[in-house]
Amino acid sequence: PICNEINPGIAGVSAANYQRISAIIASGINASRVVFPKVKTIVHYTNVSTQQSQISKWVGYLQKYEALPDVIGFSYYPFWHGSLDNLQTVLNNIATTYGTEVMIVETSWGFTDEAAGDRGANNQFSSATLGEAGGYETSAQAQATVISDIVNVLSNVPEQKGTGIFYWEPAWLPNFSSGWITPEGAYYNDHGKDWIGRVSASDLEADYGGSYCYSSWANQAWFDYDGKVLPSAYTYRHLISGDHLAEESYQRLFKDNIDVIANLNAESWDMPSTVRVVTNLGAYRDVPVTWDQSQVDAITEPGVY
Numbered sequence: 001p002i003c004n005e006i007n008p009g010i011a012g013v014s015a016a017n018y019q020r021i022s023a024i025i026a027s028g029i030n031a032s033r034v035v036f037p038k039v040k041t042i043v044h045y046t047n048v049s050t051q052q053s054q055i056s057k058w059v060g061y062l063q064k065y066e067a068l069p070d071v072i073g074f075s076y077y078p079f080w081h082g083s084l085d086n087l088q089t090v091l092n093n094i095a096t097t098y099g100t101e102v103m104i105v106e107t108s109w110g111f112t113d114e115a116a117g118d119r120g121a122n123n124q125f126s127s128a129t130l131g132e133a134g135g136y137e138t139s140a141q142a143q144a145t146v147i148s149d150i151v152n153v154l155s156n157v158p159e160q161k162g163t164g165i166f167y168w169e170p171a172w173l174p175n176f177s178s179g180w181i182t183p184e185g186a187y188y189n190d191h192g193k194d195w196i197g198r199v200s201a202s203d204l205e206a207d208y209g210g211s212y213c214y215s216s217w218a219n220q221a222w223f224d225y226d227g228k229v230l231p232s233a234y235t236y237r238h239l240i241s242g243d244h245l246a247e248e249s250y251q252r253l254f255k256d257n258i259d260v261i262a263n264l265n266a267e268s269w270d271m272p273s274t275v276r277v278v279t280n281l282g283a284y285r286d287v288p289v290t291w292d293q294s295q296v297d298a299i300t301e302p303g304v305y
Contacts (some may be wrong), residue, residue: 001105002028005046005075007055012192015058022065029069044105046075048090049082055090059098068098071163073105078146079125079134088153095161102157103164108220109146110138110234116225121174122214132254135284142282143222143232148245149283170222170233172215180216183208250277254284264300271296 002025009015029041040239043062045055062068076087091102110125127138136142144236147165154162172178186208187195195204218225222233231297254276262269274286 001042001044001075002032002069002089004044006043007045007047007058012208017065018058018061019065022062022067022134024066025069026067027060029067040071040101041069042071042073042103042105044073044075046106048074048076049080050088052086054091056093056097059094060088063098068100068105071101071103072098073103073108076104076150077107077134078109078136079130082167083117084149084153087150088156091157091162095157095159097192101163101198101212102154102163103166104150104154105164105166106168107146107165108168108217109134109136109143110219111140111221111230112219112224113138114219116174116218117211117214119174119194119218119225120176120179120212120214121218123219124218125214126141132284137278137282137284139204139282140230140232143220143230144235144238144261145245145281145283147232147235147239149294151239167222169220172217172221173223173227174215174218174225176214179213181213186213245281248281248283249277250285251280252278254278262299264302 003010005014006021009017010021013020013024015021025043032039032041043059045058048055059068059072074087074090075081078084079089094100095102108125110123110127110130113127115121125138131138136146145246147167150165154165156162181189182203184195187193187204188200191198198208222230224230258272258275260271271289271291275289275290276284278288279285295305
């Protein structure tokens with residue numbers, strides 16, 4: 001990889017400075033190929049859900065200024081980066097417009113909501129905050145299903161240009177000495193300057209010590225908190241072997257009740273065309289629904305039906 005999630009820019013150079021950013025990337029690509037002539041180079045973006053046109057513009061400038069890599073990589077976290085349908089659109093557009101391969105170079109999902117603060121983890125993922133948005137249950141099975149769903153998207157990119165998926169970070173076990181950053185690094189991250197001579201050691205610890213620097217990813221790993229491997233760790237083996245998921249079936253409604261807003265004075269109104277269900281693969285799917293019309297006709301005023 002020439003760079004990591006460069007939507008904001010590189011080394012203090014704003015992404016809006018297209019020509020300079022492209023020059024930096026071109027230098028990295030050329031240097032990589034001098035050392036490893038057959039290496040495939042990757043430029044890495046994120047936020048595919050909110051910046052489709054912007055990402056396409058960035059890649060277009062890479063092409064214009066002769067800095068186009070072999071692969072355009074994307075972070076795709078289901079709870080942050082939109083639907084699989086949108087992801088498919090973005091990957092197809094990049095692959096067909098610019099002729100590059102596309103990869104998902106970061107993804108993850110949670111296997112538990114168990115807290116691990118006593119082990120040095122401050123988990124970012126939880127079912128309550130991210131589960132519904134992401135579209136899966138919290139389990140090792142759901143981790144495998146997320147990977148399978150993304151691989152399915154990659155397999156549908158034209159001309160077989162969807163060529164890879166990387167899981168991040170499968171081995172980040174909770175540990176007090178393996179957080180995501182040090183207090184010194186956190187200060188620099190926020191201020192762009194070293195802390196020495198600017199704040200006292202006690203103030204640095206007060207602002208950035210403790211749980212601020214804990215591991216934020218432990219409950220999205222492929223190992224439980226004691227280091228025991230989870231079934232999801234074998235997902236890539238199943239992919240390589242050409243194994244197939246069990247046939248997906250609906251287990252229950254995602255919610256027992258739904259709210260419907262209807263104009264009861266209108267000549268006609270419609271019930272929702274889909275409902276969300278939970279499947280045996282730990283996924284939340286929106287599926288077509290047929291309503292009993294006689295019961296719908298009986299809805300003549302607001303209430304519970």
